[in-house]
Amino acid sequence: MAKNTKAIKDLGQCVERFHHGVSLEQILGEVEYLRDEGDTVIAGGSLVYGFGNHLSDLDLVITGPTTIESSRVPIEHFIGSLRVDVWKLALGLVEDSFDRAERALADDQALLGSFGDMEHDDELKLLHRIAFGIVVDGDGIESQGRDYCTVASALVVREYIERMRTSALLAQLALRAGRAVAAVVNARLTVEDALNAAVAYQGLPFSGGKWLGERLANQASDLAPVYEPFRQLPETPHQEATQFVQGVLATCVEMWGLDLGIDALVSSANWTNADLRVAEIGADRLLLSPGFGALWSLDEKEIKIWHQLVSAGTRKTDAIWDLSACDAEALSMCLCLHEHGLVDLRWTKGVVIDDLRPSLDAGAMI
Amino acid sequence: MRTIDVDARRYAWCRSRALWIIGMPVRSFIEDIYGAQQAGQENLVHFTARRIGEACAVALNVAVNYARPIPSPAMRGSWALEQLQGHELCQPCWELIRGIDAPADEIVKRCDSLTTRVYEIVGEMPNILTPDGYFPAIAMARDWIKLLDAVGEEAPMPYNWTLPT
Numbered sequence: 001m002a003k004n005t006k007a008i009k010d011l012g013q014c015v016e017r018f019h020h021g022v023s024l025e026q027i028l029g030e031v032e033y034l035r036d037e038g039d040t041v042i043a044g045g046s047l048v049y050g051f052g053n054h055l056s057d058l059d060l061v062i063t064g065p066t067t068i069e070s071s072r073v074p075i076e077h078f079i080g081s082l083r084v085d086v087w088k089l090a091l092g093l094v095e096d097s098f099d100r101a102e103r104a105l106a107d108d109q110a111l112l113g114s115f116g117d118m119e120h121d122d123e124l125k126l127l128h129r130i131a132f133g134i135v136v137d138g139d140g141i142e143s144q145g146r147d148y149c150t151v152a153s154a155l156v157v158r159e160y161i162e163r164m165r166t167s168a169l170l171a172q173l174a175l176r177a178g179r180a181v182a183a184v185v186n187a188r189l190t191v192e193d194a195l196n197a198a199v200a201y202q203g204l205p206f207s208g209g210k211w212l213g214e215r216l217a218n219q220a221s222d223l224a225p226v227y228e229p230f231r232q233l234p235e236t237p238h239q240e241a242t243q244f245v246q247g248v249l250a251t252c253v254e255m256w257g258l259d260l261g262i263d264a265l266v267s268s269a270n271w272t273n274a275d276l277r278v279a280e281i282g283a284d285r286l287l288l289s290p291g292f293g294a295l296w297s298l299d300e301k302e303i304k305i306w307h308q309l310v311s312a313g314t315r316k317t318d319a320i321w322d323l324s325a326c327d328a329e330a331l332s333m334c335l336c337l338h339e340h341g342l343v344d345l346r347w348t349k350g351v352v353i354d355d356l357r358p359s360l361d362a363g364a365m366i
Numbered sequence: 367m368r369t370i371d372v373d374a375r376r377y378a379w380c381r382s383r384a385l386w387i388i389g390m391p392v393r394s395f396i397e398d399i400y401g402a403q404q405a406g407q408e409n410l411v412h413f414t415a416r417r418i419g420e421a422c423a424v425a426l427n428v429a430v431n432y433a434r435p436i437p438s439p440a441m442r443g444s445w446a447l448e449q450l451q452g453h454e455l456c457q458p459c460w461e462l463i464r465g466i467d468a469p470a471d472e473i474v475k476r477c478d479s480l481t482t483r484v485y486e487i488v489g490e491m492p493n494i495l496t497p498d499g500y501f502p503a504i505a506m507a508r509d510w511i512k513l514l515d516a517v518g519e520e521a522p523m524p525y526n527w528t529l530p531t
Contacts, residue, residue, distance in 0.1 A: 051407075053401040053402060053404065053405035053407060054401060054404065054405065055397050055398070055400060055401025055404070056401060076500065078496075078497040078500075083495065117439070166440070167440060170440055170441070174444075179444060181443070181444040181447060181448070182441060182444035182445075185440070185443050185444055185463070186440055186441075189440055210398065210410065210413050210414065210417070211410065212409075212413070213408075213409025213410060213412065213413055214407050214409050214410050216409070217409050231412070231465060232464060232465035232466075232467065233463070233464040233465060235464070289435075292434050292435050293373070293375055293376060293434075294434060294435075338437065338438070338441060339437055339441045339444065339445050340435075340437060340445060341434075341435035341436055341437035341438065341441070341442075341445075342435070344438075345438075
């Protein structure tokens with residue numbers, strides 16, 4: 001990746017316009033102390049991708065083949081009204097991330113969350129800064145025989161498709177368990193995950209899920225009508241959740257050709273219980289989480305389901321419960337435990353991109 | 367001397383997390399929503415308002431009900447709303463989470479009003495996103511880490527963000 005003079009000029013004008021005369025030269029001067037010999041400065045994020053605003057920060061990556069120190073924590077700088085976050089990374093670490101991404105994409109194990117969780121998306125955004133960012137100073141970086149953009153885009157597609165699968169499963173389990181608000185919240189996440197995957201599938205750079213609506217309005221407007229029916233949750237979830245969830249599932253199945261029915265999904269999912277146990281005190285039965293120092297009382301029916309779950313732990317430990325081995329009551333109890341943060345959902349298989357059958361709505365091939 | 371009616375571990379865990387949620391993510395969402403409003407980015411206004419509603423619901427539930435642990439991001443909104451039933455701020459949180467059909471200015475007003483009321487209940491942290499607030503916020507985080515360490519609980523904020531003692 002080398003310098004693109006027009007892109008640098010556009011970014012410079014954008015920063016000067018939004019931030020009252022702060023120039024790229026000034027920014028480079030402020031972060032100069034972080035550069036080692038041979039380091040390149042790459043700008044990425046929403047300002048570079050054309051949808052930032054005057055309160056957006058500027059993301060910089062400083063990297064090179066002889067970078068001495070690295071930090072995954074961004075170093076903040078304030079220049080006038082502009083906040084500049086700098087990631088200082090040895091090029092070897094950047095290449096390691098891309099290596100790991102390529103291996104994860106070639107593997108059929110789930111990669112969900114391996115490169116950033118729902119809240120932060122840290123590593124996904126970092127890889128996109130490298131792939132789609134612009135070199136603002138330095139000689140650029142040489143990729144080791146790979147196309148950064150292809151890998152970074154495929155990684156976001158895969159991550160968001162796996163999120164879509166999780167959200168779809170949780171929406172359906174919540175619906176069955178009578179948890180209407182959880183059902184509609186997860187249904188909306190399902191369609192947003194599907195659309196974030198589609199935007200990346202079209203080859204557009206990723207800068208976090210929060211920009212989805214703006215991307216649909218401006219850069220991927222062909223997808224906007226898909227989102228519109230689900231943008232707002234139903235006013236009365238208890239009455240409308242079933243219809244809302246079904247509408248989302250039909251839309252996402254059509255977009256990606258992935259079976260999102262509950263029976264298909266439970267076959268490759270399990271619950272993992274970190275430390276929950278039942279304490280018996282006389283006739284009382286208490287569900288105990290020693291790690292969180294928390295207790296819940298269980299009634300007789302819940303105790304019976306609990307014992308079924310533990311005795312049916314079909315893996316190496318009774319702390320892993322296959323969803324496919326759970327009856328409806330056990331699934332509901334597990335969903336309730338999950339909603340309280342007490343058991344986690346894990347997948348035994350990932351979703352390989354080549355196995356998808358995307359419709360035209362999903363956009364062009366990356 | 368006033369007794370704090372909850373054990374020290376739970377108090378430190380819950381109050382620090384509630385404060386962290388409104389001190390870091392919510393600050394950043396507020397910055398996002400103002401930027402979006404001023405730039406006419408209505409979609410970002412709507413999305414960010416949802417995040418503010420959810421984060422406020424979670425912070426309130428943790429601070430008011432001493433609820434722990436906090437579930438995964440996909441489940442925490444419904445978890446918090448259920449336990450906040452009857453609380454005066456439950457409905458404003460739900461309306462933002464659901465999504466409001468209103469002009470951006472009106473949505474921003476509602477977010478401001480909600481966060482102001484949540485700050486009154488949970489407490490306030492210096493604005494870590496500004497030059498003036500950055501180091502004071504980190505100093506406050508360090509104080510919380512000391513308390514959390516003393517009671518054997520993990521901190522919600524990265525340990526390497528704080529200054530050495």
